[in-house]
Amino acid sequence: MTTTTSPSAVTGELGVTGPLVDGTWRDKTSVGAVDHINPATARVNGSVLLSGAQEVDDAVAAAKAAQPEWRAMSPDKRRRILQRVEELMLARVPELGRLTTLELGAPITMSSALAHLCAGWFGYYAGWADKIEGATIPPSPIMAPGLDYTVPESYGVVGIILTWNGPIMSVGMKIAPALAAGNSVVVKSPDLAPFTVARFAEIALEAGLPPGVLHILPGGPEAGEHLVRHPDVDMISFTGGIPTAKKILDSARHTLKPVLLELGGKTASVVFPDADLDAAVAETRSCLNLSGQGCNLTTRMLVHRDAYEHVVEAAAGATVAFAAGDPFAPTTALGPVVGAAARDRILGTVEQTARDSRLVVGGHAVDPATLPPEVRDGYFVEPTVLADVDPASEVARHEVFGPVLSILPFDTEEEAVALANSTPYGLGAVLYSRDVARVQRVVPQMQAGTVHVNGASGQPPGAPFGGYKHSGHGREGGKEGLYEFLQTKNVFIRA
Numbered sequence: 379m380t381t382t383t384s385p386s387a388v389t390g391e392l393g394v395t396g397p398l399v400d401g402t403w404r405d406k407t408s409v410g411a412v413d414h415i416n417p418a419t420a421r422v423n424g425s426v427l428l429s430g431a432q433e434v435d436d437a438v439a440a441a442k443a444a445q446p447e448w449r450a451m452s453p454d455k456r457r458r459i460l461q462r463v464e465e466l467m468l469a470r471v472p473e474l475g476r477l478t479t480l481e482l483g484a485p486i487t488m489s490s491a492l493a494h495l496c497a498g499w500f501g502y503y504a505g506w507a508d509k510i511e512g513a514t515i516p517p518s519p520i521m522a523p524g525l526d527y528t529v530p531e532s533y534g535v536v537g538i539i540l541t542w543n544g545p546i547m548s549v550g551m552k553i554a555p556a557l558a559a560g561n562s563v564v565v566k567s568p569d570l571a572p573f574t575v576a577r578f579a580e581i582a583l584e585a586g587l588p589p590g591v592l593h594i595l596p597g598g599p600e601a602g603e604h605l606v607r608h609p610d611v612d613m614i615s616f617t618g619g620i621p622t623a624k625k626i627l628d629s630a631r632h633t634l635k636p637v638l639l640e641l642g643g644k645t646a647s648v649v650f651p652d653a654d655l656d657a658a659v660a661e662t663r664s665c666l667n668l669s670g671q672g673c674n675l676t677t678r679m680l681v682h683r684d685a686y687e688h689v690v691e692a693a694a695g696a697t698v699a700f701a702a703g704d705p706f707a708p709t710t711a712l713g714p715v716v717g718a719a720a721r722d723r724i725l726g727t728v729e730q731t732a733r734d735s736r737l738v739v740g741g742h743a744v745d746p747a748t749l750p751p752e753v754r755d756g757y758f759v760e761p762t763v764l765a766d767v768d769p770a771s772e773v774a775r776h777e778v779f780g781p782v783l784s785i786l787p788f789d790t791e792e793e794a795v796a797l798a799n800s801t802p803y804g805l806g807a808v809l810y811s812r813d814v815a816r817v818q819r820v821v822p823q824m825q826a827g828t829v830h831v832n833g834a835s836g837q838p839p840g841a842p843f844g845g846y847k848h849s850g851h852g853r854e855g856g857k858e859g860l861y862e863f864l865q866t867k868n869v870f871i872r873a
Contacts, residue, residue: 392424400440401589417483417714420755429595437593444590445562453508460504462585467497499550502839503558530864532560534612542568559863572596639850643805653810670781724780804846
């Protein structure tokens with residue numbers, strides 16, 4: 379594999395990346411190569427050797443062979459290896475950030491922050507590696523006397539399918555706990571963003587991870603389906619969209635393997651009349667992170683009618699302040715969306731919604747004349763605010779996956795709760811109110827895996843993250859995220 383390790387501009391070359399199988403980077407595959415397009419420039423900036431069934435078979439066989447030794451390794455030694463991964467990643471944050479910016483077009487400040495967060499996840503789960511423990515079951519008077527206890531054990535080979543929108547974060551959320559639990563891992567990295575994941579793998583090997591324990595397979599849907607169906611893959615962890623998740627569940631039924639799903643979201647910010655309105659408006663910036671291409675971004679605001687027009691005006695001003703430009707410039711807050719098709723889809727959704735609502739700001743592609751010359755061909759979409767949105771509309775109920783904020787009014791607490799829960803998703807919610815009694819009433823009614831009050835916290839590695847309803851099942855983060863990659867054995871020794 380060859381990659382440029384210190385790109386300095388948006389026109390920098392990423393080189394070629396391909397599969398990592400049993401510690402060796404392959405220079406050709408059964409599928410062939412595709413060009414990688416830099417979303418900020420619309421120019422080719424690398425090449426991706428895609429994995430197929432042969433590469434999946436080879437990786438799974440090597441992972442299965444390596445897993446018993448990794449599982450049997452003393453937990454403190456596994457901990458030290460993962461701690462070394464964290465140390466090396468922290469030292470390489472600038473490099474990992476630049477790679478993410480080149481492949482995704484994300485602003486360099488955001489890309490560097492994601493790399494730093496990923497390192498933190500490895501540090502967190504390194505600390506768990508030597509603290510995995512079971513429980514002693516109290517004796518029952520109706521059963522035979524003896525010692526009854528549980529032993530958490532690794533699954534074996536875990537297949538991990540990463541999403542393209544910030545895969546370095548998913549590396550930390552998925553690979554770190556899977557390795558800490560003693561599993562070997564076969565990763566299907568996204569063909570749209572494989573370079574940062576590949577660089578992570580090099581760092582992991584440098585840190586002392588045994589070569590057969592981690593495999594990286596850049597590829598498309600065919601590689602993912604073969605990985606899910608493979609009889610020697612014992613578990614699947616997937617982040618992505620609902621249509622793909624349904625296909626994964628259909629494929630997984632052939633081997634009855636467990637599947638952890640982290641899917642989409644339509645997070646609502648519910649602003650009550652007694653809220654700190656400035657803080658609530660500041661939260662609107664969340665919907666512009668990664669150009670709105672995130673599952674848990676606050677893409678809806680539900681605002682009490684008494685504060686509605688004030689919030690609409692203030693949110694529009696805060697949104698417009700986001701500057702689009704060269705993602706390597708430290709002042710750039712808004713990068714491109716992932717491609718031309720995504721840009722056209724987002725703009726089409728906005729145009730359709732604006733017919734029955736109020737387009738407050740945005741709604742178009744960014745004027746190339748306002749951009750630096752080197753990124754004028756990029757896929758930039760204006761920050762967009764839509765007000766008076768129909769609660770039953772597509773933009774109010776489903777992900778736009780672009781820099782678009784929808785604002786809806788409500789009159790009563792009951793109506794606010796109903797609106798917040800009216801989408802198929804249940805990933806997150808944010809409540810703004812100074813009334814403690816109201817917060818205590820409303821939080822239990824939110825159909826969401828995470829509820830923040832008076833401001834979001836980000837995603838610390840110690841907090842469980844996951845969704846209700848169509849946002850998936852299972853949890854990533856915290857102790858819950860570790861035990862997703864473990865299965866429990868009950869042992870009874872008769873006295």
